[in-house]
Amino acid sequence: MRVPDGVRTAVNVLLCLAAVVATGWSGREIWLVWDGRRQIDAACGGFVPAGRVLALSEAGGTITHRRLDDDSFDPATGIPRDCEIFSTEAGERHGSSTGSRWFFTGEMGVLPTDRPRVVDNPVEDLVDPRGGRTHPSQPLGGGIAGTVTDNDVTVQLPCEGGTAKGRPVEALWARAALLSRVASEERAHDRDVLAETAVIMANNLADRLGCADRLPDAPDHAPDLSEGPVPAARAEGTCAWYGKSGLAERSPYPDTVVESRTDDGVWDERCGLVLGDGRARSLYLSEADRHDWLSEPQLAGQWSVSLHTYSGPVAENLHLTRTYGDEAPEPAAPGKAGRSAGEPIWWASSVCDGRPQIHTMAVATGYDRLVAPRMEQVFRAYVDDVTARRHCTDTVLPESSAFRAH
Structure with a gap:
């Protein structure tokens, strides 16, 4: 059956409009990803894998970061010691009044540190004081010195031969964290991404400091968090x-x-x-x-x-x-x-x-x-x-x- 010219023209116009809309939408998405990577690199000095951060469940929409100041840099290494990343996706999920919300933090540093670690306080809560579920931290495994909690993954790496501002370094550490807790099964993906992110951060820092060793790849799946007590x-x-x-x-x-x-x-x-x-x-x-x-x-x-x-x-x-x-x-x-x-x-x-x-x-x-x-x-x-x-x-x-x- 022959299609009337008027109908054919109308269809072609609609197809062209759809193509233009799709091109515009994909172009905006490409720009958002590019700008998100730029924001993460600017905040984290290139040590945090931007692609991994963008794979987190709350990384959608527009990405921004906390502005760096003098306190943002580790005096022992001169690198950003922590970076805070915001997104409009997190803002929408949690009802932020500003339209954006802090959702990811990347931290790293060297050991030994001049700041002492303080042991548990006798009034510290070991379980949820309201009687809710408690998820104690678990070792990351995979031959990596690391721990997994309900919102972060922290790893350590020996640093033989490494130096920071002329001082020898015994070990280094890196932490990838979400502001929201990720204990539920549907958030297992985020724990996997955090584990991979922390390992890459540690290896990037090891490259900068001249450490002899590197961590192996993170396990494909971070360990589940069992409930207690x-x-x-x-x-x-x-x-x-x-x-x-x-x-x-x-x-x-x-x-x-x-x-x-x-x-x-x-x-x-x-x-x-x-x-x-x-x-x-x-x-x-x-x-x-x-x-x-x-x-x-x-x-x-x-x-x-x-x-x-x-x-x-x-x-x-x-x-x-x-x-x-x-x-x-x-x-x-x-x-x-x-x-x-x-x-x-x-x-x-x-x-x-x-x-x-x-x-x-x-x-x-x-x-x-x-x-x-x-x-x-x-x-x-x-x-x-x-x-x-x-x-x-x-x-x-x-x-x-x-x-x-x-």
Whole structure:
């Protein structure tokens, strides 16, 4: 059938208009991607892979970055130490009044650092105080010293032969983070992208500093984040020793744990022991009449014990508490052991593969006055487990007198 000329002309015009619209749309998308890459490179000094950041779920629309100032640069290396990226996609998802929202941060630096690491505070939450799901950090795996949390991935890399402004560098670190948490299964893609991004950042920094080694490619899939707390009897990772000890079967000891998989390459490994609501309330009711100073726990997981092992350069500059004004610092010195003068925090030390390790225990304020003498057994069992697993020597533990109730 012959198509009338008028109809054919109209169809051709519509096709041309559609082509023009499609060309204009694709041209705008190409410009947005190009400008997004430019924004990320400008903010992050070229160390952060722009293509990976643009693959994150909140990277759509217009990309901008926080303007760099004098404080944006690491004095040890002269490079941008953190970069903050904004997008209109994140703004739309979270109802930003400005139309754009900060969604990604890239950070990096060198070790050792002049700034000390401070151990857990005795009032730090190990679980969601509102009783929601808690996702403890997990080792990245794949032969990489790295950790994955519900919103970031951090990696470390030894830096033999590297220098920064004429000073030798022992190791370096890089962190890729989202502002929003990514624990849900639908956000597994973002965790994978963050892992790849952090590894590339570390290798780019290693190139700049002249380090001998590079990290291998990140695993295709970052590890899932298991939920906690779980009953101590089910512990099979960093708290498996506690489940086997039998202590959790009776009060006043914690009956649940928050743990990760074991990985001897991780510089900060944690085991959290938490009193469930039922055991915490039962313990309070049994002790309140004898201790007028004892306050009833009001939040989920308020009574807990946090156990850490720090290794490598982190262990060489570790403080038990933060200092303010003229306060003297309390270093957790390698080769020694003891207790903080003012907080329920204990530390031990050991040597693994020729490098110092510091093991710490922080007991929740209030709960510590009930259980301090019993915590010696807990701390010794924890240190014994870690040092045996990591083949450590020269272990130094606090004296029994350090576990008196204050």
